[in-house]
Amino acid sequence: xxxxxxxxxxxxxxxxxxxxxxxxxxxxxxxxxxxxxxxxxxxxxxxxxxxxxxxxxxxxxxxxxxxxxxxxxxxxxxxxxxxxxxxxxxxxxxxxxxxxxxxxxxxxxxxxxxxxx
Ligand code: AMP
Ligand code: ZN
Numbered sequence: 001x002x003x004x005x006x007x008x009x010x011x012x013x014x015x016x017x018x019x020x021x022x023x024x025x026x027x028x029x030x031x032x033x034x035x036x037x038x039x040x041x042x043x044x045x046x047x048x049x050x051x052x053x054x055x056x057x058x059x060x061x062x063x064x065x066x067x068x069x070x071x072x073x074x075x076x077x078x079x080x081x082x083x084x085x086x087x088x089x090x091x092x093x094x095x096x097x098x099x100x101x102x103x104x105x106x107x108x109x110x111x112x113x114x115x116x117x
Contacts, residue, residue: 020076053100084110
């Protein structure tokens with residue numbers, strides 16, 4: 001656990017979350033500010049700052065996060081129409097919480113991935 005990390009506090013049960021899926025090493029809970037009808041965050045329980053750090057430090061755990069994201073999509077009924085999995089990384093990537101998390105979003109057409117420049 002990393003001190004003052006919001007998502008470590010959710011893992012520890014110190015901050016409540018609407019958990020939709022849990023494995024030994026991962027936790028998935030609804031985003032507090034959903035950007036789509038379904039918006040779930042999937043995290044490793046262990047603290048890693050971002051997806052690049054996770055991939056280097058523990059690639060097997062990175063695979064578990066991806067598998068958990070796919071399972072969340074299945075449980076949330078997103079497979080028929082498709083969905084999006086997003087890892088924001090660093091400042092330009094718009095990352096606000098520095099405990100790696102996959103956003104699983106869907107439930108409606110999501111539009112283009114990015115606005116044209
Ligand atoms: P990012 O910008 O990729 O770091 O995403 C952080 C996400 O965490 C945002 O979509 C927030 O809405 C979400 N978030 C912040 N606090 C909480 C919380 N206590 N429970 C659930 N989601 C949260
Ligand atoms: Zn953390």
